[in-house]
Amino acid sequence: MPSADYKFEGWLGLDPSAAEGNMQWGEFEPKAWEETDVDIKITHCGVCGSDLHTLRSGWGPAKYPCCVGHEIVGTAVRVGSKAEGGIKVGDRVGVGAQSDSCQGRKGDCEACASGMENYCQVHHVGTYNGIYLNGSKSFGGYALYHRAPSHFVVKIPDAISSAEAAPMLCGGVTTYTPLKHHGVGPGKTVGIIGLGGLGHFGVLWAKALKADKVVVISRSSAKKDDALKMGADEFVATAEDPDWAKKHASTLDVIVCTVSSSSMPLMQYLSLLRFDGTFVQVGAPEDGLPTIQQFPLLFKRLKITGSLIGSPRDIREMLELAADQKVKPWIEEIPMKDANKAIVDFDAGKPRYRYVLSNEQQVKAGL
Secondary structure: OOOOOOOOEEEEEOOHHHHHOOOEEEEOOOOOOOOOEEEEEEEEEEOOHHHHHHHOOOOOOOOOOEOOOOOEEEEEEEEOOOOOOOOOOOOEEEEOOEEEOOOOOOOOOHHHHOOOHHHOOOOOEEOOOOEOOOOOEOOOOOEOEEEEEHHHEEEOOOOOOHHHHHHHHHHHHHHHHHHHHOOOOOOOEEEEEOOOHHHHHHHHHHHHOOOOEEEEEEOOOOOHHHHHHHOOOEEEEHHHOOOHHHHOOOOEEEEEEOOOOOOOOHHHHHHOEEEEEEEEEOOOOOOOOOOOOOHHHHHHOOEEEEOOOOOHHHHHHHHHHHHHHOOOOOEEEEEHHHHHHHHHHHHOOOOOOEEEEEOHHHHHOOO
16 A cells, blocks of 8 residues: 555654643654554544653653554544454544554463453553554554554444544543443442542443442532532542541442542542442552551452553443443543643643543544
8 A cells, every 4th residue: 555645743742841731743653554554534532641641751751752642533544454343444433542462462461362452461552652563652642643553443333422432432441441340230339539530431331330329539529510410329528528438438339449649548448348349449640559558458358459441342342331321421622733731721620521632624524
């Protein structure tokens, strides 16, 4: 196939100051083309907390220049002859936080063999700031185009708009996957700690999975009305009630914690769990989690675990649930040209509840 007639351009972080709204627009070299790849003309890209962590090298040194964004939706404009998934030019598709894994190509990887590529221990490739198996660097979706291995490209159901689908591809699946894995459904009472971009998805998925009761736990009651509109049955404001932990002790089966803080009251959160309860951490603070005391774990046989994004199979399953249950994330669309302002406002906690960047020309063209 001849070379593409379009350029890969986007917002580039050149150093840690990029996270302060100093990304620069420029051209970048995408993944070296392979016949298993798909090129996507980006219409929408969600803004995720991971973008800020990476831009400022919070989780480790970033591979500057980097183009962040891993909630990518757009139109397939080039499809390799060996592409998977029946993707055709013109299809509306998306890519989440992972863009490649060993897929069994570099040894025996139990995770990939089991359809859990998100836990690949051999070669996990992030959609940005990663290195593909062919040695190319991965660049994300604050851009005009994106190239990705087709195994990690999913079709977007007709019932979900592109703007709504974008934040589901990381923020959405990050909370959907642990809820589904830990059996949330009828008969289960669920706690969601933090009502930000991740937490609001946690509420939406728990309700879509038919949990008996969904409780949102936050510091203040500022977002209580929003939580109830999303479907939460109860709201706990920890900073406004000194007895909150005692009042709600042993009432929850599963807790999903979306908070990224080393100072959160972890042991009090654990006290909310029933016998055999499960605490799932999905937030990733740069300075780690608080110290854990062992006795609550021993006396109630509690489980503390984590969960990492989702596999392509998880994403497809989540999108089917969203289409079937008419799940609608709370989003605000922002022009791609204003990406620097978007990340500054995101870092200030302004989204209610996810920002989605839109490439206006592509959207107007009906792509």
